[in-house]
Amino acid sequence: MSLYGVLRSGVSGMNAQSNKLGTVAENIQNSSTTGYKRASTEFSSLILPSSEGNYNSGSVTSRVRYTIADQGPIAYTTSGSDLAISGNGFFVVSDPSGSPYLTRAGNFVKDGRTGNLINAAGFTLMGYKLGTEAVDPSLNSLDGVEPVNMASFGMQATGSTAGTFKGNLPFGQPVAVAAGTPTPPTVAPPVAGSVLFSAPTVSRGAQIAFSVGGGANQYFDVTTQKTPAEVATAINAAVTAGTLTGVNASTNAAGDLILTSTVSPTTTSVTGSFTSVSKASSLQVYDKVGNPIKIDISLSKIDADTWTISVFNGSDPSAPFTGTTAMELNFDADGKLTGSGALGFNIPGGEAFSLDMTGMTQLAGEYNVTGSSNGNAPSAVKDVEFAADGTVYAVYEDGTRVGAYRIPLATVPSPDNLSPRAGNVYETTAASGGYQVGFPEMSGFGSIASGALEGSNVDIGTELTAMIEAQTSYTANSKVFQTGSELLDVLMNLKR
Structure with missing residues (x-):
């Protein structure tokens, strides 16, 4: 082994350990750096060809590796x-x-x-x-x-397109359909046939069904009317407009609503029923520009296992919803909804809206419903x-x-x-x-x-240990270099 090989080995070792100290220093200073990944120095030997009688010293190469795949805390x-x-x-x-x-x-x-x-x-x-x-x-x-x-x-504002209305309708709720009290026509003295609805509870969603002389049923839906007198006025207006026929509506001092036949007072009878609202709720939705619109929801129980549901524009009664605004909800013996449970109607100035009621039940509990809808008012x-x-x-x-x-x-x-x-x-x-x-x-x-x-995946204890190891190895390699240098000086002095 030549003296130059000794010097080369010492320098190579010091350079390698210097690289290791560099990665240790970088790790320590980044021990608090978010997401930092530890670096390490790996060594490998570089062996030069040698003979049996002469060893040719090689060197050490170093390579920096990163533990990027290891997660920090x-x-x-x-x-x-x-x-x-x-x-x-x-x-x-x-x-x-x-x-x-x-x-x-x-x-x-x-x-x-x-x-x-x-x-x-x-x-x-x-x-x-x-x-x-x-x-x-x-x-x-x-x-x-x-x-x-x-x-x-x-x-931004987003128009409502879908909503849900679900919960429980009480099984024990009384049926909301009440038959009117008919007054048959008489000849002497002549008395026109009529039907009386005893002081009906008027609210949006209530419905009057009547028949004149046994003909087909005609229907009047309460929308904006608040009292029986207002209902009577609206029915007479509908007769004048031709949408209803054969009756004249009035009220008595007790507030009863009376429909009297106008066809043939001595031979025509009037029969009918009044369906009041059993439960009522509301849901807020939005049109395309974010104006709030209130959906009034009226529910009426019409027999043991059937309810009707109707929706109205609660914000502007003069702009009614179009589309399917009413339907029956039918329940089986287990209180589960059968058939389709969705209403599809159009919101004025808004989108086509679907109200999903598939989560509705009729059980022996209280009236308990919830509702939600998408869309929103202008908001930042x-x-x-x-x-x-x-x-x-x-x-x-x-x-x-x-x-x-x-x-x-x-x-x-x-x-x-x-x-x-x-x-x-x-x-x-x-x-x-x-x-x-x-x-x-x-x-x-x-x-x-x-x-x-x-956090960083650096462990300070590990780095300090690596630093001591690198320092020790660096010192030892420096001694090799120092010894080789002194031997080279002795060799040079022999020539003198």
Whole structure:
């Protein structure tokens, strides 16, 4: 072994340990950096050809490796825009020039200048826009991603298109159909046939059915009338308009409603029934520009297992709903709704609306119903919510949540071979492989936790131990170099 080989070995060893000390120092200074992944230095020997009688000293080569695939601890914060990935995957971010990178650093905040969500290193969170501008993502490409920018979601109003009305109708509710009291016609003295409804309870949704001389039933639905006298006036107006025939409506001092035949007073009888409202509710919806419209809902029990439901425009009775505004609800012996349970009608100035009542029952309990509808009044965005599946919701002042973006997660076949760049981001290399793109909680990708951050995967105790080891090895290699240098000086002095 030559003296130059000794010197070369000492220098090689010091350089290798110097690299190790460099990675240790970087790990320690980034032990509190969000999403930082530990670096380590691995050594391998470089052996030169030797003979039995002469050893040719080689050297040590070093290579820096990163434990990018190892997850750090997750700590919860008070900021809803802090995001952490639990499991596999990286956030897709971009630099100011638009170049994409991968990162696990999810400390995002809203940039006041652009409205984008950026992390502490200034990289912008990327996502796929939802709604009418949604695109189908590629499995191996980041085409179609754009900055997550909530500033583009200003004040908006959404017309209602669907709602639900469900709950229990009491089985013991009395039937709301009352037969009128008929007065038969007489000849001497002549008395016209009539039917009397004893002081009916008038409310929207009530219905009068009557027949003159045994003919077909005619119907009058109470809409805006509040008293029997108002009902009588409306019936007479309908007779004048030709929509009802053969009767004259009036009331007596007791408030009873009376329908008297006008066909042939001495030979024509009048029969009828009055269906009052058993229960009433209301539901608020919105037209296309966000004006609130109240749907008045009237329910009448017409026999043991049948109710009728009618809907009215409670905000503007002069603009009635069009379409199917009334139907029967039929229940079986178990109190379950049979047949279709939906009304389809049009909201004035709004959309076609479907009211779903499939969750309605008739059981021996109290009247207990709930209702809901989509749509919202004009409202501004006040907050942002992040779901575990990556959906970003714009939360409006009225509490409405609208899906705005969906954050993808990306990975590569070999994450530890990604190339680190400044700002705690990574870019792909030939060794790491290309992008594989998906969504949280799908296809092996992790989930997103809002209000949390992934910490560094550096362990300080391990790093301090590695630092002592590197220092010891560096000192030993320096002694080898020093000894070789002294022997070389002795050899040089022999020539003198």
